[in-house]
Amino acid sequence: xxxxxxxxxxxxxxxxxxxxxxxxxxxxxxxxxxxxxxxxxxxxxxxxxxxxxxxxxxxxxxxxxxxxxxxxxxxxxxxxxxxxxxxxxxxxxxxxxxxxxxxxxxxxxxxxxxxxxxxxxxxxxxxxxxxxxxxxxxxxxxxxxxxxxxxxxxxxxxxxxxxxxxxxxxxxxxxxxxxxxxxxxxxxxxxxxxxxxxxxxxxxxxxxxxxxxxxxxxxxxxxxxxxxxxxxxxxxxxxxxxxxxxxxxxxx
Numbered sequence: 001x002x003x004x005x006x007x008x009x010x011x012x013x014x015x016x017x018x019x020x021x022x023x024x025x026x027x028x029x030x031x032x033x034x035x036x037x038x039x040x041x042x043x044x045x046x047x048x049x050x051x052x053x054x055x056x057x058x059x060x061x062x063x064x065x066x067x068x069x070x071x072x073x074x075x076x077x078x079x080x081x082x083x084x085x086x087x088x089x090x091x092x093x094x095x096x097x098x099x100x101x102x103x104x105x106x107x108x109x110x111x112x113x114x115x116x117x118x119x120x121x122x123x124x125x126x127x128x129x130x131x132x133x134x135x136x137x138x139x140x141x142x143x144x145x146x147x148x149x150x151x152x153x154x155x156x157x158x159x160x161x162x163x164x165x166x167x168x169x170x171x172x173x174x175x176x177x178x179x180x181x182x183x184x185x186x187x188x189x190x191x192x193x194x195x196x197x198x199x200x201x202x203x204x205x206x207x208x209x210x211x212x213x214x215x216x217x218x219x220x221x222x223x224x225x226x227x228x229x230x231x232x233x234x235x236x237x238x239x240x241x242x243x244x245x246x247x248x249x250x251x252x
Contacts, residue, residue: 022252023050027216027245034224034233034239037092044084046245065112077112081129086136086174096235099184103174106135121148123158125151133172135173138170146204157205164198166228171196196227218243 025048032041049060055067059144065079083105090100110129113198117124128141144162177191204222209215229237 014209020053021249021251023048023247023249024234025049025216025245025247027243028112029241029243031241033230034222034234034236034240035088035092036094036097036235037088038094039092040235046243048245048247050247061124073116077114079110079112079129079147080132081108081110082106084110088174093233096184096186096188100177104133104135106131106138107133109139110140122146123148125162128207136170136173138173139165139167140170141165154209155205155207159201159203161201162199164200166198168193168197170194171227175228175233177232191231191233193227193231196225198225198228199223212248214247214249216243216245216247 015202017186025046027046027048029044029046030041033039051058052132053068056065057067058064063079064088065077065083067075067077069076087103087105090098090102091176093100108129109132110127112125112127115124116122123144123146125144125146126142128139130139131137142162142164144160146158146160148156154216175191175193175196177185177188179190182190200220200222202218204216204218204220206214206216219240219242222240224234226237228234
């Protein structure tokens with residue numbers, strides 16, 4: 001069984017703010033896995049800690065960054081992000097895939113730009129990042145469009161759609177099968193995919209229960225290209241995830 005993994009559920013929303021704050025919270029992360037694991041569905045507890053101080057931010061344990069340019073319409077950020085849940089423990093697979101070598105999560109350094117358009121703050125987000133731990137040696141790039149929709153004064157929801165590019169190195173590391181691994185498997189040929197992509201759509205949002213307590217939530221459906229779905233390691237071409245939690249926020 002996969003060990004419980006700590007994940008921060010912190011959703012970055014579409015407002016310009018230089019407020020200094022700390023958030024502490026607890027929630028859960030539920031997903032249908034893309035990999036052909038024995039357990040099709042997985043749930044993880046979600047302790048959360050987040051800090052923003054002027055242009056610096058930290059989101060434990062996922063991401064830290066610096067907004068080197070920001071105004072009401074544009075925000076540019078350099079960041080480092082540890083990509084939880086990208087790797088796997090081969091013991092989680094069904095037989096004979098348990099003989100695969102494990103894959104580790106990777107750490108990416110990247111650039112992100114976020115542009116807020118018009119009075120409704122239609123939000124365009126683009127990013128590019130690369131692994132710096134020589135785990136996948138891969139590169140990711142993506143573009144997202146989201147439309148924040150206020151529901152009263154305390155709730156904000158944002159439907160979104162995004163497309164993400166996964167380089168050949170990244171796709172091969174997480175979804176490929178090497179010659180040496182194939183030799184340990186039964187009736188499974190080596191698999192070397194090329195570059196791939198993922199399209200996602202969903203909704204994320206928050207609701208301020210009090211001045212200091214907020215409910216956060218997100219739901220996402222992912223559709224992967226054939227380079228991923230054709231891998232013997234995967235179960236179909238799609239998966240979904242749900243996140244929810246409560247945060248306590250205080251400024252300083």
